[in-house]
Amino acid sequence: MATVLIQTGTLKVGDTVVVGSTWGRVRAMFNDVGKRVRKAEPSLPVAILGLDSLPQVGETLNVVAGEHQARALMQKNQREMAPRAVSLDNLFDRISAGEVKELNVILKADVQGTIEPIRSSLERLGTDKVQVRIIHSSSGNITESDVMLAIASKGLIIGFGTGIEAGAQRLADVEGVDIRSYDVIYNLVDDVEKALKGMLEPTYVEVIEGRAEVKAIFPSKKAKVAGVAVSEGKVSRGASARVRRGEQVVVESEVSSLRRFKDDVKEVTSGYECGVGFKDFDDFEVGDVLEFFRKERSS
Numbered sequence: 001m002a003t004v005l006i007q008t009g010t011l012k013v014g015d016t017v018v019v020g021s022t023w024g025r026v027r028a029m030f031n032d033v034g035k036r037v038r039k040a041e042p043s044l045p046v047a048i049l050g051l052d053s054l055p056q057v058g059e060t061l062n063v064v065a066g067e068h069q070a071r072a073l074m075q076k077n078q079r080e081m082a083p084r085a086v087s088l089d090n091l092f093d094r095i096s097a098g099e100v101k102e103l104n105v106i107l108k109a110d111v112q113g114t115i116e117p118i119r120s121s122l123e124r125l126g127t128d129k130v131q132v133r134i135i136h137s138s139s140g141n142i143t144e145s146d147v148m149l150a151i152a153s154k155g156l157i158i159g160f161g162t163g164i165e166a167g168a169q170r171l172a173d174v175e176g177v178d179i180r181s182y183d184v185i186y187n188l189v190d191d192v193e194k195a196l197k198g199m200l201e202p203t204y205v206e207v208i209e210g211r212a213e214v215k216a217i218f219p220s221k222k223a224k225v226a227g228v229a230v231s232e233g234k235v236s237r238g239a240s241a242r243v244r245r246g247e248q249v250v251v252e253s254e255v256s257s258l259r260r261f262k263d264d265v266k267e268v269t270s271g272y273e274c275g276v277g278f279k280d281f282d283d284f285e286v287g288d289v290l291e292f293f294r295k296e297r298s299s
Contacts, residue, residue: 002054004061005045011063012039016070017051020059021078023070024051086154087178088191092198095130103130103196104155106146107137110162114185115139118160121189125196132192141247142179147171156180160188163247166232169208206293210234210270214288218275224282225257225275228290234269235276235292243281244289253278255292 002019004011011017015026027050029037040046055061064070086100094100105122109115115137126132135153136146142157142164148171150157156178164172164179172179182188210233214226228235237258243250257277258265268274276290 001047001049002051003045003047004040006040006042008042009063010039010041011046011048011061015063016066017048017061017063018070018073018077019051019055019061021074022051022053022055023074026050085151085176085178086156087176088156088180088195089178091195095196096198100130103132103192104135104150104153105132106150106153106155106157107134107160108142108146108157108162109137109139109160112139114160118158118185118188121185122192125189125193127196130196132196141165142168144168144171147175147177147179150177151175158182158188158192160185166208166211173207205296207296208233208291208293209236209239210292212274212276212290212292214284214286214290215273216286217284220277223277224284225259225277226284226288226290227273228276229273230268230270232270233292234267235274235290236267237265239292240294241276241278241290241292243278243284244291245285245287250283250288251278251281253281255279 011026011029013026013029017024017026026048029040030047031037032045037046062073064073086094086103091100091103107115107118109118119134119137122132122134135155136149141162142159144165144167146157147168149155157180159179159181161183164181169179171177180191210230212228212230212235214228216227218225218227235255235258237255239255240252241255242252255276256279257275258268259275260268260272265274
């Protein structure tokens with residue numbers, strides 16, 4: 001049984017309700033003098049019977065259409081109530097608030113031989129307030145499985161000299177998982193140490209806006225143009241971009257020209273073809289994957 005104060009609408013016996021992470025069907029309601037009532041209108045406090053478990057004080061009660069909607073809303077509330085993901089940017093605040101006692105790290109490296117020196121360097125950074133724990137390490141690109149492990153452990157992912165699979169990046173963006181990439185061990189260890197001490201400078205994260213595959217190469221007066229099919233997101237003139245050839249990044253540049261047929265355009269979206277020119281680069285090959293991205297300040 002829980003006491004609620006109706007703010008908007010009318011609560012009736014038989015309604016399906018969600019309160020935070022619990023739900024139920026209102027089997028009975030009682031007013032402030034203990035008398036059974038069939039409905040409750042705004043400003044009327046009532047005690048309701050029928051919830052699956054006791055809610056927390058201050059949580060909001062919502063009436064939904066049925067059990068399916070109730071479970072969906074309850075799961076959404078549970079996700080929003082879950083602890084925030086740990087990142088190097090919020091680590092010191094989380095430690096100071098007593099929310100984090102261990103920093104769980106998934107470590108990926110280009111070769112197996114670099115893992116042990118990075119592991120030992122990171123684990124030595126632990127303090128009396130927080131321990132650094134490497135919960136998984138392996139060589140190879142950062143995958144969706146790594147991101148899933150970071151979600152489950154409320155940890156972060158550190159990559160050394162390795163790439164990030166497209167699906168892994170998308171999942172990390174959705175779930176708020178912090179992925180940090182390095183190619184110098186000193187910088188990696190220094191960033192973690194500064195984060196533990198609250199001295200880390202603001203960072204910028206990369207947001208992938210679109211991808212396209214090169215289908216043909218066309219000559220032009222100034223430089224070659226790549227004829228591409230946009231497979232994900234969008235391509236925008238002026239956007240930062242890179243060329244991937246297999247696992248290798250060939251170059252990072254920006255989109256200097258963008259055309260649909262004979263027309264100059266500002267943007268081309270997924271499912272369409274276009275001609276793309278890069279600033280100071282035209283050594284495209286059929287099969288290259290072009291990634292288009294922007295940088296955002298990490299919150």
